[in-house]
Every structure is written in C-alpha cells, then in structure tokens.
Amino acid sequence: MTNISYQPTEGLTYDPEDERYWSLPALDMEIRRAFEICHGCRMCFKYCDSFPSLFKLLDERYDGDVRELDDADIAGVMDACFQCKLCEVQCPYTPRDGHEFQLDFPKLVHRYNANKRLREPATLRDKVLADPDATGQMARLSFGMANAMNKVPLHRMLMEKVLGIHKDKLLPDFASKTFEAWADENGRIQQDPPAEVVLFQTCYVQNNEPDIGKDVLEVLDKNQVKTACVRGLVCCGMPAWEHGDLTTLRENAKINLSILYPHVKAGRRCWWSTQPAV
Ligand code: SF4
Ligand code: SF4
Known part of the structure; x- marks a missing residue:
C-alpha cells in the first residue's frame, strides 16, 4: 500500500470563489490528504468526535488506509465537527503558520458542507x-x-x-425584548453618533441575552469610551455557514457591512459585544 502524499493536491483551495472549491473530485482528494495527515499526527484526538471517529474507522476497519473510507464514513467525520476551531489553533501545518501542507481542517469541513448544501436541500x-x-x-x-x-x-x-434537536440539549431562553429595542428606548441608538465605537451586539445578545450587551456598554461607558448602537444589524451568518449556506452568509454580511462600514469610514471601531476585552 503506497502512502498518500502530505503535499497539497491540485484540489487545494479554501476559497469559494475558486471553481475547484465546488469540484467533488478535487474536494475528495483534499479530504483524503487531510485525513492521511491527521491519521499520522493524531494531536487533535481530544477536541471533538470528528478525530476519534476518523481514527477508529482507520484503526478498526480499514487498516489505516484512508482510500477505503466511504461517503458515509466521511459524512460522519464531517458532521461531528462543530467548528470550535481548536484543531486549527493546535495544528502546525496551517496556512496561518505558512506551512507547506496548507491544512485547515475547519475550513475543509466548511467546504464539505457547502458542497453538500449545493446538492442536498436543507433540513x-x-x-x-x-x-x-x-x-x-x-x-x-x-x-x-x-x-x-x-x-x-x-x-x-x-x-x-x-x-432533530436532542431532547437533553440545553437551549437558551429568549428575551422578551431585543437588545436593539432596549438600546432604542434608552437613547443608545444614534445614526451619526459622536462615538469612537459602534457596537455589533450579535444575534445571541440581540435575541437571548441582552444583558451582555448592556454590561458591555456599561464597561465601555465606565472607561469613557463613547459607544453607540445602531439599528438593523442581523446575525453574522455563522449559523447558516455551519450548514454550508453560503448565500445566507453573504446576504447577512452585506446587510451588516452596509450599516457598519460608514462608521468605519468615519473613523469609528466596531466592537462585538462578545469580543474579549483587549
Ligand atoms: S474545528 Fe471541528 S474538527 Fe476541529 S476541533 Fe473543533 S469541532 Fe473538532
Ligand atoms: S488538524 Fe493538524 S494537529 Fe490536528 S490531528 Fe490533524 S494534522 Fe494533527
């Protein structure tokens, strides 16, 4: 059995604008190359179910040969990824590290999901x-x-x-009033604010935990950072992209950028309310 090379295949791309991104044979080459590298490395065994399920298949069913994995095996490995990005941080072979292997596992999962979404309707x-x-x-x-x-x-x-949402999954409560409605009532929404910072509250703060956004404003106020809120921001699109829905991701990004970009041009910073303080 010959080993699969760790070097990038002709199918390597993480850019949806690149036509190879949407080629199934190109994607398959990259998936098997990535699995071969991870099979040899195994550092990420502890983060999620993706890696243990891959290693179990290779060890117990396929004698270490990634070429033997079938579509259902690959789907199982990809489906267990919840995009925490820990493996990308851990991995020494990433484009971010400038490594020749150019391996970005979470982006490969995104590519897999985007291709799947193109061919299968959303559930x-x-x-x-x-x-x-x-x-x-x-x-x-x-x-x-x-x-x-x-x-x-x-x-x-x-x-x-x-x-298909597990009965034991803890679900967050929904707030009776959005963060935006609270900000409006409290005079925090200004169209042309004399502010240094504009808050991007995120959909979670908007719909589930407005108190996080209020706390962020309080901290910024206390530190005399002039902060404004704006109307009309939507979810960043990440939950849609988790399921490979690039169209919604782009639509949401356009809406948010059309609202926030004028503030950036006016010299203000955009601050995510879930962003750690720096
Ligand atoms: S990004 Fe996905 S594959 Fe990587 S550790 Fe997180 S859940 Fe696992
Ligand atoms: S993602 Fe990188 S660090 Fe993690 S198992 Fe694969 S090769 Fe190793």
Missing part, C-alpha cells in the same frame, strides 16, 4: 438553526410560551422527532 433543523433572528422573533411573539415549552419533556421529545 428543517438546518433552516431553524440557521436563522436565529427569525427564531427569536417567533419566540417573542409567543409571549414566553417558547421558553416554557422548551422545558417540557414531552415537547422536547417532539422537537427531537421533528427537528
């Missing part, structure tokens, strides 16, 4: 999880019922059957 679960702003709006219209129902075991069993 109901993917659609619901991909749009936290719509889910938040529906939950607010339920006047607290959504939060109450999410704690009812029978309802959670039904959700698991219909949506």
Whole structure:
C-alpha cells in the first residue's frame, strides 16, 4: 500500500470563489490528504468526535488506509465537527503558520458542507438553526410560551422527532425584548453618533441575552469610551455557514457591512459585544 502524499493536491483551495472549491473530485482528494495527515499526527484526538471517529474507522476497519473510507464514513467525520476551531489553533501545518501542507481542517469541513448544501436541500433543523433572528422573533411573539415549552419533556421529545434537536440539549431562553429595542428606548441608538465605537451586539445578545450587551456598554461607558448602537444589524451568518449556506452568509454580511462600514469610514471601531476585552 503506497502512502498518500502530505503535499497539497491540485484540489487545494479554501476559497469559494475558486471553481475547484465546488469540484467533488478535487474536494475528495483534499479530504483524503487531510485525513492521511491527521491519521499520522493524531494531536487533535481530544477536541471533538470528528478525530476519534476518523481514527477508529482507520484503526478498526480499514487498516489505516484512508482510500477505503466511504461517503458515509466521511459524512460522519464531517458532521461531528462543530467548528470550535481548536484543531486549527493546535495544528502546525496551517496556512496561518505558512506551512507547506496548507491544512485547515475547519475550513475543509466548511467546504464539505457547502458542497453538500449545493446538492442536498436543507433540513428543517438546518433552516431553524440557521436563522436565529427569525427564531427569536417567533419566540417573542409567543409571549414566553417558547421558553416554557422548551422545558417540557414531552415537547422536547417532539422537537427531537421533528427537528432533530436532542431532547437533553440545553437551549437558551429568549428575551422578551431585543437588545436593539432596549438600546432604542434608552437613547443608545444614534445614526451619526459622536462615538469612537459602534457596537455589533450579535444575534445571541440581540435575541437571548441582552444583558451582555448592556454590561458591555456599561464597561465601555465606565472607561469613557463613547459607544453607540445602531439599528438593523442581523446575525453574522455563522449559523447558516455551519450548514454550508453560503448565500445566507453573504446576504447577512452585506446587510451588516452596509450599516457598519460608514462608521468605519468615519473613523469609528466596531466592537462585538462578545469580543474579549483587549
Ligand atoms: S474545528 Fe471541528 S474538527 Fe476541529 S476541533 Fe473543533 S469541532 Fe473538532
Ligand atoms: S488538524 Fe493538524 S494537529 Fe490536528 S490531528 Fe490533524 S494534522 Fe494533527
């Protein structure tokens, strides 16, 4: 059995603008090359189920030969990735490190999911999880019922059957009022603010935990950083991209950039409310 080379194949790209990104044979070459490198390295065995499931298949079923992995095996490894990015931080072979192997495992998973999404319609679960702003709006219209129902075991069993969200998964509560509505009522929204910083509150703060955004404002105020909030920001698109939905990612990015970019041009900084203090 000849080993697969660790060197990039002709299919290497992480750029959706590159036509090779959407070629299944090109993607397959890169997946098997990446799996071969990880099989030889194994440093990331501890982060998630992706790597242990890959190593188990190779050790127990395929005698270490990544060429033997079938579509279902590859799907299982990819599906277990939840994009924490820890392997990319750990890996010494990344483009960020300037390494010749140019391995970026999470971006390879994104590419796999984007290709899958192109060929398979999104499931109901993917659609619901991909749009936290719509889910938040529906939950607010339920006047607290959504939060109450999410704690009812029978309802959670039904959700698991219909949506595929595990009945034991802890779900965050929805706020009765968005962060933006609170900011509006409290005079924090200014269209042309004399501010140094404009807050990007994120959809989680907007819909689930507005208090985090309020706390961030309080800290910035205390440090005399003039901070404004703006109207109309949407989810950054990351949950949609997790399921390979590049169209929604781009649409959301365009909306947010059209709102935030004028502030950047005016010399203000954009601050994510979940961004660590630096
Ligand atoms: S980015 Fe994905 S594959 Fe990498 S450690 Fe996180 S969950 Fe695992
Ligand atoms: S992602 Fe990098 S560090 Fe992690 S197992 Fe693969 S080669 Fe090793």
